[in-house]
Amino acid sequence: MPAARSAKPAPQRRTEILDAAQHLFATQGVQATSMEDILSRVGIAKGTLYYHFSSKEEILHALISRTTSRVAERARDVATSQEPTIRRFLLIVAAARVDEPERRLAEELHAADNAAFHVLSIVETVRSLVPVLTEVVEQGVCEGVFATEHPREVVEILLTSASMLLDEGIFAGEPQEAQRRAAGIVHAAETLLGCEPGALAPALERLS
Template identity: 55%
Template sequence: MMARTTKPADERRDEILDAAQRLFVTKGFRATTIEDLLAAVGIAKGTLYYHFAGKDEILQALVMRTVRQVTARAEAVAASDLNPLHKFIGVVATVSADAEAAELAEEFHASGNDAFHLMSIIELICHLTPVLTRVVEEGVAAGVFTTGQPREDVEIILTGIGFLTDDGIFTGEQAEIPRRIRGLVDAGERLLGCPAGSLAVLAGSAAPETPSGGEA
């Protein structure tokens, strides 16, 4: 009988999450069984349950891991030496930068996963709000933005992006998303107090995800 490989708890947990993400994307969350996960990772049921109570907890952990990854990319953009306008667009762009996260998000749209879908949007808003608020405050200090309530405006903008551009919420209205994005950009410019068209131009060109430094 082959001896089981013992791994550090964090490494084993990530291994389970990696396998779960692959299975949830390719097979679907509802169709994936605990036995599928055990076979994919090569562990006993007791090992899996040591880390997670079940599939729901695994999917919740995947949501939070994705949120942390997006937030880390956003922090990198916010800490760069890009100008505040480019930082603002760059931080917002990090939400859709990860192909694997996008595939997982598609699974959230599946019937029965509404709670996880909503959780992913809310957690992203909560985690990105302080990052984007600092960018706006920097912009106010530099005279790029004129808002007197950076955090409140950021919450409004992120909530609008999170819900109005999600075709999993507005089912069958994908054709409306470009119009809504234009409206959100216009509203963002007015809320932040930057020149009309300044965010629209950058949103169209998309600021780099990993800035190499220097003002754009």
């Protein structure tokens, strides 16, 4: 006689489903993973799975939202730290680079069939970081570290360009090309932010 399934709080069950789906998407591919695969890995009734998510696409949306929320949380922690303004700026930009296991899922989104979700992940990351980074730039303007009349717009331009130009799934090429683009983005950031030349040089190591 099979063992009875344990009832778990909805948030815990939702997390289990997302964790299982993330593992499957990263290891065997988004397109190759079915709802049945996710169901089997979690070990729950079909009705329970569909109570939380109506489709694989909805699960992927939720995974992207979860990842960007974690990125934003790290960024907010940095923004409220006692680090100097320029260092906080650099650390927040670095916070956009996810670690395992999110990194493996991000790499899977580079596949052509997942292009829409790939773009969505970039857009959501930019949206989550813009308000946090804008606040830091505004503080820098007050301190005289930065000099721009358009903090939010500058942040949007820099985050969007960095996210697109340095994404290996969009601009594939030789390592030196990525380094060239990173150097260009840092130069553009210093120009648009109105800070001292070389002030953002430490960003090159993080971006390239």
